[in-house]
Amino acid sequence: MASKRNIILGIVLLLFTVGGMALYRFYRQPLGAPLDLPTATRTRPTLTSLPVGDEAGLNASTETPQASATSTTQPLCGGPSTMNILAVGSDARGDHYLYGLADVIRLVRVDFVNARVSILEVPRDLWVDIPGISAHYGIAEGKLNQAYLYGNKGLGYYDGPGEGPGLLARTLNQNFGAQPDHYIAVNMVTFENIVNAVGGIDVYLPYEVSVKSPDNPKGFGIPPGQHHIDGETALWIARIRQYHTFSRAENQNIVMCALRKKILSPAIVPAVPELISTFQRYVQTDLSPEQINQLACLATQMNGDDVVFASFPIKLFKNAKQFDPQLGDTTSILDADKDVLRDYIDRFQLGLWPDPDLMINTTPSPAATDLEFACED
Secondary structure, eight states, X not given: OHHHHHHXXXXXXXXXXXXXXXXXXXXXXXXXXXXXXXXXXOOOXXXXXXXXTSHXXXXXXXXXXXXXXXXXXXXXXXXXXXXXXXXXXXXXXXXXXXXXXXXXXXXXXXXXXXXXXXXXXXXXXXXXXXXXXXTTTTOOEEEHHHHHHHHSTTTOOOOSTTHHHHHHHHHHHHHHOOOOSEEEEEOHHHHHHHHHHTTOEEEEESSOEEOOBXXXXXXXXXXXXXXXXXXXXXXXXXXXXXXXXXXXXHHHHHHHHXXXXXXXXXXXXXXXXXXXXXXXXXXXXXXOHHHHHHHHHHHTTOOGGGEEEEOOOGGGOEEEEEEETTTTEEEEEEEOOHHHHHHHHHHHHHTOSSOTTOOOOOOOOTTOTTSOEEOOO
């Protein structure tokens, strides 16, 4: 009898062990295809291409920042030392990721040692070389945001890893040396649903956000001040081009800071795992459940000024026209020296820019859209 009981117990333990191993593998399994970018050794650029006047700021540090005396030398939350993420806001309105341009493109550097997140806006209208799809309809170049469209399954142009985010990451890598480790893309419907799921967000607008103009004096607008907004309004604020392309980034930063604050509020924190579970199938990402939990854990240990938004200096860009073979017509683009942008991105990925010790003005202004600022608690 005892022998039979021992056998049964052994079988139960084996089932628990096998089940636990399967759950652990699932926990660490990426939710999407990995980027599989070419590996590169990061070296500090020579600065030969930087415009006069910028060298001082970017040369402020010649070493990769180390953990401060008050921070632990071990990564927090079981994460790696750093994680670089390509974040995409798709303009697709359906519940899918078959089509859609990259409406928002951000490079995100997560520092698990110093509990700091830096977020760099990359202009979507840059004219770039697009790798890997020239065999399909002869496409070899286009706007940066088109790389995401061409990479997703809907058009069938791209056979490489990572679908739209994968081709966008490869485009950023080839043109500017970006080396994201992972990606996450959210379409407009999912973004609205996330904001609504947390009960809306509270934003402070330092200036009026409006479509009013001399030709449209009765256009919709939101005055300066404190507002509680739902997902539809948050998306509208994030997408409006009130002044120019770069001012959109400021609105997006305000919305993202407000969403971060709401998600980390005492009423919402207990529901974060359920929110992640609910929305993970509506998000395009190669992060694993383990990595998502690491990021959520780190977020709870950070202050607002640990989340820093950066933009390239506006003077690096100029408006231009370019013939787009896909459109069969000229299109408006942003032109810039790719080597200069590569220098900035390399420093961003190394944690040298924005300066980790910089005291940041947290009040954005539509007239100063290339100044760094941080979230407020």
